[in-house]
Amino acid sequence: MALPKPDELLRDVNYDRMPAKHWMDTKPEFRPGAYCYAGKPSVVEELGLPFPREWQPHDEDWKLPPNWKEIVLNAIKDRAERFRSFKLFMDICVRCGACADKCHFFLGTGDPKNMPVLRAELLRSVVKGEFTRSGKLFGRLAGARKLTEDVIKEWFYYYYQCTECRRCSVFCPYGIDTAEITILAREILHEIGVNINWILEPVRNSAFIGNHIGLQPHTIQENIEFLLMDIEEITGLKIEVPINKKGAEILFVTPSADFFAEPGIYTFMGYVLLFHYLGLDYTISTYASEGGNFGFFTTHEMMRKLHAKIYHEAERLKVKWILGGECGHMWRVVHQYEDTMCGPAPSNLEVPKSPITGTVFEHAKSTKIVHICEFTADLIAHGKLQLDPSRNDNYVVTFHDSCNTSRGMGIFEEPRFILRHVVNNFYEMPENTIREKTFCCGSGSGLNTDEYMEIRMRGGFPRANAVEYVHEKYGVNMLACICAIDRAVLPPLMNYWVPEVQVCGVHELVGNALVIPGEKKRTTDLRFQPLKGVEEEENV
Amino acid sequence: MNVVAALIAVIGMVILVWLGVGVLKLYTLFGVVIPYAAFLTFLIGLVYRMVNWAKSPVPFKITTTCGQQKSLPWIRHSRLESPATNFEVFLRMALEVLAFRSLFRNLRADLRGRKLYYGSSKWLWLGAILFHWSFFIILVRHLRLFSYPVPGPIDLLDKVDSFFHIGLPHLYLTDVAILAGLTFLLLRRLVDAKVNYISHASDYFPLFLIFGLVISGMLMRYFFRVDITSVKELTMGLVTLHPKVPTGIGLIFYVHVFFISVLVAYFPFSKLVHMVGVFFSPTRNLPNDNRRVRHINPWWENVPPKFLTYCEWQEKFKEQLESAGQPIDEDCYKEKKES
Ligand code: SF4
Numbered sequence: 015m016a017l018p019k020p021d022e023l024l025r026d027v028n029y030d031r032m033p034a035k036h037w038m039d040t041k042p043e044f045r046p047g048a049y050c051y052a053g054k055p056s057v058v059e060e061l062g063l064p065f066p067r068e069w070q071p072h073d074e075d076w077k078l079p080p081n082w083k084e085i086v087l088n089a090i091k092d093r094a095e096r097f098r099s100f101k102l103f104m105d106i107c108v109r110c111g112a113c114a115d116k117c118h119f120f121l122g123t124g125d126p127k128n129m130p131v132l133r134a135e136l137l138r139s140v141v142k143g144e145f146t147r148s149g150k151l152f153g154r155l156a157g158a159r160k161l162t163e164d165v166i167k168e169w170f171y172y173y174y175q176c177t178e179c180r181r182c183s184v185f186c187p188y189g190i191d192t193a194e195i196t197i198l199a200r201e202i203l204h205e206i207g208v209n210i211n212w213i214l215e216p217v218r219n220s221a222f223i224g225n226h227i228g229l230q231p232h233t234i235q236e237n238i239e240f241l242l243m244d245i246e247e248i249t250g251l252k253i254e255v256p257i258n259k260k261g262a263e264i265l266f267v268t269p270s271a272d273f274f275a276e277p278g279i280y281t282f283m284g285y286v287l288l289f290h291y292l293g294l295d296y297t298i299s300t301y302a303s304e305g306g307n308f309g310f311f312t313t314h315e316m317m318r319k320l321h322a323k324i325y326h327e328a329e330r331l332k333v334k335w336i337l338g339g340e341c342g343h344m345w346r347v348v349h350q351y352e353d354t355m356c357g358p359a360p361s362n363l364e365v366p367k368s369p370i371t372g373t374v375f376e377h378a379k380s381t382k383i384v385h386i387c388e389f390t391a392d393l394i395a396h397g398k399l400q401l402d403p404s405r406n407d408n409y410v411v412t413f414h415d416s417c418n419t420s421r422g423m424g425i426f427e428e429p430r431f432i433l434r435h436v437v438n439n440f441y442e443m444p445e446n447t448i449r450e451k452t453f454c455c456g457s458g459s460g461l462n463t464d465e466y467m468e469i470r471m472r473g474g475f476p477r478a479n480a481v482e483y484v485h486e487k488y489g490v491n492m493l494a495c496i497c498a499i500d501r502a503v504l505p506p507l508m509n510y511w512v513p514e515v516q517v518c519g520v521h522e523l524v525g526n527a528l529v530i531p532g533e534k535k536r537t538t539d540l541r542f543q544p545l546k547g548v549e550e551e552e553n554v
Numbered sequence: 555m556n557v558v559a560a561l562i563a564v565i566g567m568v569i570l571v572w573l574g575v576g577v578l579k580l581y582t583l584f585g586v587v588i589p590y591a592a593f594l595t596f597l598i599g600l601v602y603r604m605v606n607w608a609k610s611p612v613p614f615k616i617t618t619t620c621g622q623q624k625s626l627p628w629i630r631h632s633r634l635e636s637p638a639t640n641f642e643v644f645l646r647m648a649l650e651v652l653a654f655r656s657l658f659r660n661l662r663a664d665l666r667g668r669k670l671y672y673g674s675s676k677w678l679w680l681g682a683i684l685f686h687w688s689f690f691i692i693l694v695r696h697l698r699l700f701s702y703p704v705p706g707p708i709d710l711l712d713k714v715d716s717f718f719h720i721g722l723p724h725l726y727l728t729d730v731a732i733l734a735g736l737t738f739l740l741l742r743r744l745v746d747a748k749v750n751y752i753s754h755a756s757d758y759f760p761l762f763l764i765f766g767l768v769i770s771g772m773l774m775r776y777f778f779r780v781d782i783t784s785v786k787e788l789t790m791g792l793v794t795l796h797p798k799v800p801t802g803i804g805l806i807f808y809v810h811v812f813f814i815s816v817l818v819a820y821f822p823f824s825k826l827v828h829m830v831g832v833f834f835s836p837t838r839n840l841p842n843d844n845r846r847v848r849h850i851n852p853w854w855e856n857v858p859p860k861f862l863t864y865c866e867w868q869e870k871f872k873e874q875l876e877s878a879g880q881p882i883d884e885d886c887y888k889e890k891k892e893s
């Protein structure tokens with residue numbers, strides 16, 4: 015199905031018109047563009063996940079295992095015993111509706127089940143109906159219902175229509191985090207073989223090869239060499255990127271998309287130029303070659319399995335600390351999960367200390383992992399970088415806070431501080447759409463697949479709308495971010511809603527602005543676009 | 555349907571009291587037995603709930619960060635929205651519990667054509683504050699009935715609350731405020747399409763119940779004028795565990811007592827436990843110090859992760875590594891020989 019025009023997409027969306035039917039009586043419609051394909055049997059099998067089989071969400075029969083109901087009920091009980099968050103969130107929602115219009119999927123679809131409160135109710139109603147006496151007695155009056163196959167389909171539809179962005183949790187008076195419920199609901203669905211391929215295939219590739227698309231060690235190297243050639247053409251500098259180097263001071267881990275996909279590659283070029291400028295003793299790893307972690311969108315166990323490689327590699331390479339590239343969900347995992355699930359950090363790691371400024375990153379003294387924006391902001395604050403922001407004068411820049419680094423970490427100032435030093439034209443989007451209130455790109459948590467385009471464009475609408483606002487007001491034409499999924503999905507989103515705006519990583523702009531000793535006079539930026547003023551000069 | 559069911563339940567209670575007290579004269583049942591039973595249910599239920607929550611561990615430190623993290627020394631971190639220490643967490647929680655910080659953030663989204671607008675929308679916050687704070691003050695004021703002599707602060711509270719000396723007996727400000735708050739919350743549930751759609755009967759029920767409670771209380775004070783001495787005799791009897799039932803207290807008093815009994819008994823087993831639950835919320839009550847202080851997950855602590863180790867991976871990609879000139883780690887073979 016072709017995607018409707020932007021002006022038509024939201025025609026039926028009305029936040030104040032609810033269906034006549036009770037929500038327990040409506041069913042989702044599995045139409046193209048509104049669901050993701052099921053996991054391929056071979057992928058599911060290789061990962062050792064249960065019930066690999068041929069099926070698709072639009073099928074009438076999902077071929078669930080005969081005892082699916084028992085499995086699900088046991089899984090719910092198990093999660094309630096292991097996660098206080100889950101148990102509590104099932105108990106204390108008062109349906110005040112403060113979260114209702116905070117979800118970008120609700121704002122883009124108008125579907126009431128995309129209100130975070132109802133998304134959670136989809137599960138809460140079953141917990142009540144199957145496990146509590148009052149629920150069994152009063153049924154719908156108490157918001158309770160029985161678990162049926164239709165409920166499973168509904169869960170699949172709506173728990174894969176939540177990007178685990180946590181915006182709802184900011185507004186909830188009890189901090190109820192629907193993302194947490196989604197995470198666990200997906201985990202429960204996995205137990206009966208209900209899953210999506212777009213998440214599982216990258217998980218399989220990460221687990222057995224090393225990164226999302228399965229780049230093998232030599233391919234990563236070739237890609238990097240290719241980018242180094244571009245760097246040489248632009249700057250005249252011959253740079254090397256150390257690979258799997260034992261005894262380096264720093265292990266650098268970044269999402270693998272930065273190695274091969276536009277515009278992430280420009281961000282990668284920015285990192286490399288920075289490291290070269292500093293003479294940093296670092297290495298990347300072709301084994302731990304993925305900072306992203308689609309396991310986080312699968313199960314807690316899977317997240318751990320994928321992430322464990324980073325400390326393991328840091329130990330083998332005997333580095334002193336780890337530097338992490340720009341990525342959203344990678345940083346939620348690094349910040350909020352890593353130490354708990356893979357720590358304590360191997361003993362060869364030391365409290366991170368910038369070799370250039372001497373700053374000790376006390377806030378990372380347990381995990382020993384520093385965000386590249388923290389690292390660079392520290393450099394700039396100490397006056398260690400020579401920067402020429404006019405090299406970014408082609409761009410009028412705004413900054414998109416990605417969900418995970420905002421609401422699951424709180425890194426707001428560092429990237430902004432960097433941006434203010436590397437570009438001359440920087441404008442914020444409206445206050446209610448940035449920082450902790452930022453809007454998701456609409457494609458996070460492993461939903462960035464093409465078959466899901468309609469929902470992605472709808473979910474990304476509030477973000478795009480805020481970009482459109484600064485585009486019209488200030489002429490913004492560049493959307494900077496610190497997330498690899500953003501870099502992959504914001505370009506099509508912009509292309510749909512605000513086609514004049516491009517997308518980049520913060521360190522791409524750093525790479526442009528950095529004045530490096532020994533480089534030739536740059537005439538283009540890292541995208542081979544002529545620098546502002548250069549064309550005119552040449553024409554004289 | 556939901557509204558009607560909830561309303562019927564509350565009206566049914568009035569009828570029940572009328573039958574029980576007015577017709578069957580079961581004063582002891584409604585004046586002593588039910589209040590005691592309800593209070594016990596409340597205590598046991600609440601303890602049960604708290605123990606039940608506490609039994610499930612908090613495997614991960616999943617603070618929702620609503621402000622700048624503590625990182626570099628020259629960047630000011632947000633102490634209230636991204637607390638870095640337990641003391642700051644305490645402040646964050648205090649703000650949340652006492653001032654409803656998160657509700658204060660509330661916005662309203664409006665779609666016009668293909669443009670979204672956000673307006674500040676503090677009405678819910680205001681309604682909630684009015685309701686909860688007046689309820690709390692009213693409760694404290696009621697301690698007057700359960701203490702002898704009445705402690706000074708409670709007396710003072712009473713004076714302040716009736717400061718304006720409107721009518722006789724003086725009108726309490728909190729009575730007005732709680733009615734305003736309740737009315738707003740109820741209307742919002744009925745009128746706002748979204749909130750209406752998500753509401754169950756169990757969301758209307760406590761509203762009507764508390765409405766009934768407040769109205770019966772106000773009727774008693776301002777209109778029917780029950781005999782306050784007898785009431786105090788009864789309430790003092792209840793707290794001193796020497797219950798006696800003086801005669802001559804009006805039916806309306808028993809309705810009031812029944813409402814509060816139902817409310818407290820219902821409390822632990824319904825959404826009303828949010829009052830206690832909020833303190834347990836892991837997105838609010840944990841510091842954002844994840845990379846500084848390790849959080850322990852009890853069910854993983856002694857279970858090492860299973861994953862493809864470097865040496866296994868090297869075996870798999872040895873050829874590619876060699877052809878690309880990437881180093882082969884000889885230690886992988888050493889370890890094998892040793893073991
Ligand atoms: S804001 Fe919180 S309490 Fe209110 S409806 Fe949403 S999840 Fe429930």
Ligand code: SF4
Pocket residue numbers: 116117118119128129130133175176177178179180181182183192193196
């Ligand atoms: S986590 Fe984000 S996507 Fe999910 S329900 Fe909340 S606001 Fe919506």
